[in-house]
Amino acid sequence: MRENVRMPAVHPAAYLTADIGATSMRAAVVATDGRLLARRQVPTEAARGIEDATGRLATLLAAVRWEGGVPVVATGISTAGPVDPSDGTYRHPPNLPGWHGHSMAADLSIALGTPVYVGHDATLAALAETRYGAARGARDLVYLTVSTGIGAGIIAGGRMVTGASGGAGEAGHLIVAPDVRSWCGAGCPGCLEGVASGAALAGEARQRSAEGARTALGPDADAVEVFRAAEQGDALAGELVEACIQHLAAGIAGLLAVFDPEALILGGGVMDGLAGRWDDLLATVQRHALPRYAESGVPVQRTVLGDDASLLGAAALAAQSSQGDATGTLDP
Ligand SMILES: [Zn+2]
Structure with missing residues (x-):
């Protein structure tokens, strides 16, 4: 008993x-x-x-x-x-x-x-992802948050990579599309945050709408509305979400090439917006990634920690x- x-x-x-x-x-x-x-x-x-x-x-x-x-x-x-x-x-x-x-x-x-x-x-x-998340026990892991802004946390060889002054992990400022209009507050041309963040999606939607693009998006549209409009077939919103996927995939493939992590974990509000496009994002990362991922597939996952x-x-x-x-x- x-x-x-x-x-x-x-x-x-x-x-x-x-x-x-x-x-x-x-x-x-x-x-x-x-x-x-x-x-x-x-x-x-x-x-x-x-x-x-x-x-x-x-x-x-x-x-x-x-x-x-x-x-x-x-x-x-x-x-x-x-x-x-x-x-x-x-x-x-x-x-x-x-x-x-x-x-x-x-x-x-x-x-x-x-x-x-x-x-x-x-x-x-x-x-937290190495302790409590889907990649528990990982000693090499990148966490990328894609929200209003974009940033990364890096664990390499079991250690937090913080940089000389605490400034490491600014993956949002990787230049992925220098010829594309950028919404980065730091002013870099075509950085990941400037072209694929929530702020970039909203800024580009408003700008294109003001320039006369045919869209159901209003002048105050935010990223959540862009994702919703894309699902409802709005052409401009669809184009913006497609570009977001391409640019994010370029940045993610670059991070995989540099850090060779066991897992690259994605979180943030933009990832929630892209939930229905997860397979497309993963396939695009796979296309951009190094040949070493041809057989194993890219180790990219969504966070389960919220x-x-x-x-x-x-x-x-x-x-x-x-x-x-x-x-x-x-x-x-
Ligand atoms: Zn930037």
Whole structure:
């Protein structure tokens, strides 16, 4: 009869985590098996300054910690960047205006009484994929988020690739179509973000509509409406989605060639919009990819972690950093 007795869930340790984005700050307690035990969120309101945001985030973290009801051993913070992972100092973050040169890490550590580790959101999403995602255990993995903007997180040889100043992974600025009108805020010609992001789809739809293209898309169309119109047979929207697939495939094939990853994981809102075109995207990547993928097929997958990827990545960062190695190795 003993085998029928269900043991209560035991969480020997858990991690306090946060995800700081342009619009919201989320906090959660994450158990070592990746389950979220408590979660809350508040608006970021970045314009009120980093000091104000630090105070509100500390309050939010304290609240989820109490709700989680288990001891936490360390805190991991995933944030929009660029950010220096060694001390959490922001480096001209475009979506967190005024935060340049400042870090939350020391103040949060004092407020919470735990060590605090900071990482870039795309890098930590990649880390989460190696721990909790479809490519669990992978030591070489690229995570590409295709959303309003485009960015990558890179794990190579089991280590997070963060660059000399925390700026690695800006795969959105790979030049894939220099002759195509670009909507990149950084001004590069025909970069992946400039021609295949959600912002690029929306910008191009509005511009072409203003230039007199025949379309059902209104002057304020966003990327979601472009995908919807394409499914309903709108010629302009169809053309834009087709170009998006071609450009994305070029960028993905380039990343495969450079990093030879076990898996390249795709996430972000544009990937949701392209869900019905997944086979076309995969076939186009395969056509552009090196001959080494002819037999195996390209190792490209959609994320299964959804919105929680960066919180799980923050937990993975806290776990491995508090075990004595802050450089990102996945070895225990
Ligand atoms: Zn660019």
